[in-house]
Amino acid sequence: MGDVLVFAESQHEHFPKTTLVAVFAGLQLATKRGGKCIAVVVGESVDKLANDLAAYGVAKVVALENPALKNYLADAYAQALAELVKSLNAEVVLATATAMGKDLMPRLAARLGVAMASDVVGFEDDGTFIRPMYAGNALATVELTGPVKVLTLRATAFDSAKPAGAAASVEKVPAQLDSGSLKMQFVSFNETKSDRPQLTEARIVVSGGRGLKSGDNFKIVLEPLVDEMGAAMGASRAAVDAGFVPNDLQVGQTGKVVAPELYVAVGISGAIQHLAGMKDSKVIVAINKDEEAPIFNVADYGLVADLFKAVPEMAEEVKKLKHS
Amino acid sequence: MKILVPTKRVPDPETTIRILPDGSGIATDNVKWVINPFDEIAIEEALRIKEKQGGEVVLVAIGQKTWQEQLRTGLAMGADRAILVVAEKPLDTLAIARVLAKVIGDEKPELVMMGKQAIDDDSNQVAQMLAEILGWPQATFASKVELDGTKCTVTREVDGGLETIAFPLPAVVSADLRLNEPRYASLPGIMKARKKELKEVAVDNLGVDLAPSLTVKTLKAPAKRQGGRKVGSIQELVQLLHDEAKII
Numbered sequence: 001m002g003d004v005l006v007f008a009e010s011q012h013e014h015f016p017k018t019t020l021v022a023v024f025a026g027l028q029l030a031t032k033r034g035g036k037c038i039a040v041v042v043g044e045s046v047d048k049l050a051n052d053l054a055a056y057g058v059a060k061v062v063a064l065e066n067p068a069l070k071n072y073l074a075d076a077y078a079q080a081l082a083e084l085v086k087s088l089n090a091e092v093v094l095a096t097a098t099a100m101g102k103d104l105m106p107r108l109a110a111r112l113g114v115a116m117a118s119d120v121v122g123f124e125d126d127g128t129f130i131r132p133m134y135a136g137n138a139l140a141t142v143e144l145t146g147p148v149k150v151l152t153l154r155a156t157a158f159d160s161a162k163p164a165g166a167a168a169s170v171e172k173v174p175a176q177l178d179s180g181s182l183k184m185q186f187v188s189f190n191e192t193k194s195d196r197p198q199l200t201e202a203r204i205v206v207s208g209g210r211g212l213k214s215g216d217n218f219k220i221v222l223e224p225l226v227d228e229m230g231a232a233m234g235a236s237r238a239a240v241d242a243g244f245v246p247n248d249l250q251v252g253q254t255g256k257v258v259a260p261e262l263y264v265a266v267g268i269s270g271a272i273q274h275l276a277g278m279k280d281s282k283v284i285v286a287i288n289k290d291e292e293a294p295i296f297n298v299a300d301y302g303l304v305a306d307l308f309k310a311v312p313e314m315a316e317e318v319k320k321l322k323h324s
Numbered sequence: 325m326k327i328l329v330p331t332k333r334v335p336d337p338e339t340t341i342r343i344l345p346d347g348s349g350i351a352t353d354n355v356k357w358v359i360n361p362f363d364e365i366a367i368e369e370a371l372r373i374k375e376k377q378g379g380e381v382v383l384v385a386i387g388q389k390t391w392q393e394q395l396r397t398g399l400a401m402g403a404d405r406a407i408l409v410v411a412e413k414p415l416d417t418l419a420i421a422r423v424l425a426k427v428i429g430d431e432k433p434e435l436v437m438m439g440k441q442a443i444d445d446d447s448n449q450v451a452q453m454l455a456e457i458l459g460w461p462q463a464t465f466a467s468k469v470e471l472d473g474t475k476c477t478v479t480r481e482v483d484g485g486l487e488t489i490a491f492p493l494p495a496v497v498s499a500d501l502r503l504n505e506p507r508y509a510s511l512p513g514i515m516k517a518r519k520k521e522l523k524e525v526a527v528d529n530l531g532v533d534l535a536p537s538l539t540v541k542t543l544k545a546p547a548k549r550q551g552g553r554k555v556g557s558i559q560e561l562v563q564l565l566h567d568e569a570k571i572i
Binding site for chain 1: 440537
């Protein structure tokens, strides 16, 4: 026993890196527990995706299909997955803590009659899990009792699975749904389009805060640096609240948690809630005109300067470096 | 329309969190207690709906008797009455959801509006669990809520942008940061709040299965980051990032 079921979230016919992180963690946990790791792809017709995932070292991929699963909806997906968990007798079910994972997994857990651990960052040998609390100011060791352990994982805490070994078998399973009980309807998805790398996957993130003073300044002052560095762009909550940039750029306790190789915080003071979203970055740079700004306490390299001068200068220096 | 708003008491977000030496919890002697900021947003949204179409806003908290103070703040904002389910021991998220479901079964609201997560345990689970137990639609991380009779349309903040879903009431909605900006309690509001109904119920009298399936064993501080180094110029910064950190 000890089988681990991984919910493999998909978007636009491919797997985001966050899904491969879930697979990595699922494989690790299955090995620890002496069971198999099984991945499940959910949708209307997902055998191509399922076949793609079969190359990543899992024991089996289930393509869980039903026309009602074409668009993600919490009630339908929770129903479909609960039936699969029971039929597989899985002991652990996990997903990455993406917007979808966070929306779905607690509903699934309640349907299975158990509590769950959110945003897990580590697995202990005794079967307990580590997860952050108090905006990352405490790490809690939690124990899940109950017949099934349900988890979401913090994507930045694990590696992502690489293609490995022979392709696993893919099994098509028609999802059992009680359509009379499904009342939610997908209306639309307004995607923030960008040619830049994804915030949660980029090697370098350059974030702007309230110090930029306007959305125009994000475009005129910050974006040239972002693009010179081939980075993803992030923002503090203050900048998003002020309407400078869209919500999906927010880095923080209640926004996105990122841990790139390099995080450059521009005009960001460094509130606890922002640090919660980026303090595991490998290298942190801070540019702020206030030398008392708390961000400097976590920055590996801090520059007290006027960002309106320093940022264009940095874009120039990076450009020079690239051509030297 | 009756709107039920579950609320939680949490340490003020600006509190410096100190973990007790035995790891059993956080030190509470320096803590200022407030309504969970996301719950304030939920209360505000409920009040706006009531102001538009009439009805009643009922607050529910599950915690110690001292949580009355936070419920009075919510009443001062404009909620009509409050229920405090007195529970001396902490409950896990599933138990909380089950208790709420029981209260909801008695109160029969058309809408449950709650914060998406509590800023102390950061679980972000109860709204979703509650919706499943009730068999209701859920709309989490809401940045906009529109009601048209018994049809509800919610725009949600998701990873790549904004998603819109629709569903009939009754339903559970969890509030995200940009749903609204909560009002402050006015002085007349604070005076009125003293006379509004705040009912206490012992959690053990509700006949709900409270058995835990998640236990927090211990807390510890994360590894402290060494920071604080300052550089003198952009040129120096870029050179260090290239030569020392080897990142660009």
